[in-house]
Amino acid sequence: MHATTILGFAMNLVAIIALAYGLYFRRHHRRDLLFAYLALNVGIFAVVSLLLVQRVDLAVGFGLFGVLSIIRLRSSEITQQEIAYYFISIALGLINGIAASWPLTALFLDVVLLAVMYVADHPRLLGTTRHQVVTLDVVHADPQALHADLERRLRAPVLQCEVTQVDYVRDVTVVNVRYRASASRPVRQGGVR
Structure with missing residues (x-):
């Protein structure tokens, strides 16, 4: 060698x-x-x-x-x-x-x-932006209502949301959400999908 x-x-x-x-x-x-x-x-x-x-x-x-x-x-x-x-x-x-x-x-x-x-990959660089798949127990016909509901549930400003699945039989909506978490509120890192 x-x-x-x-x-x-x-x-x-x-x-x-x-x-x-x-x-x-x-x-x-x-x-x-x-x-x-x-x-x-x-x-x-x-x-x-x-x-x-x-x-x-x-x-x-x-x-x-x-x-x-x-x-x-x-x-x-x-x-x-x-x-x-x-x-x-x-x-x-x-x-x-x-x-x-x-x-x-x-x-x-x-x-x-x-x-x-x-x-x-430093946590301080874009560290407050999060991504999560959220399953809602409601179907929203209005995009603004969906946006407001997500912000209320996540307690954070929603940057982008995309509906990936709607089930009218069970009243379920699956949404791909990007949001800004507050620095004071700890967010679980493992919850990103």
């Missing part, structure tokens, strides 16, 4: 631990995805390192991306935010695997990716 590969692996481990534990887990508290990010990243690093050592044809590299693209992210419910963490964990593995010979380049790219994720 080359010294550059060992250095690249060490940098990769530091970067993925900073991303998965330092950023993701401490903010979102999903242990299952913490494990998934670590495993995916280390697996990508190992495959890329082996491909580079064996000088495999470019077609094999495209085949690897083809395999990765057909893998469905099967989880209970996964948000776009969590998919972004998947993408960054893959990117870190690729960067540290490919750029192991140029440690300063790999380090720079690791720092850039981690800094972007730190800022983009």
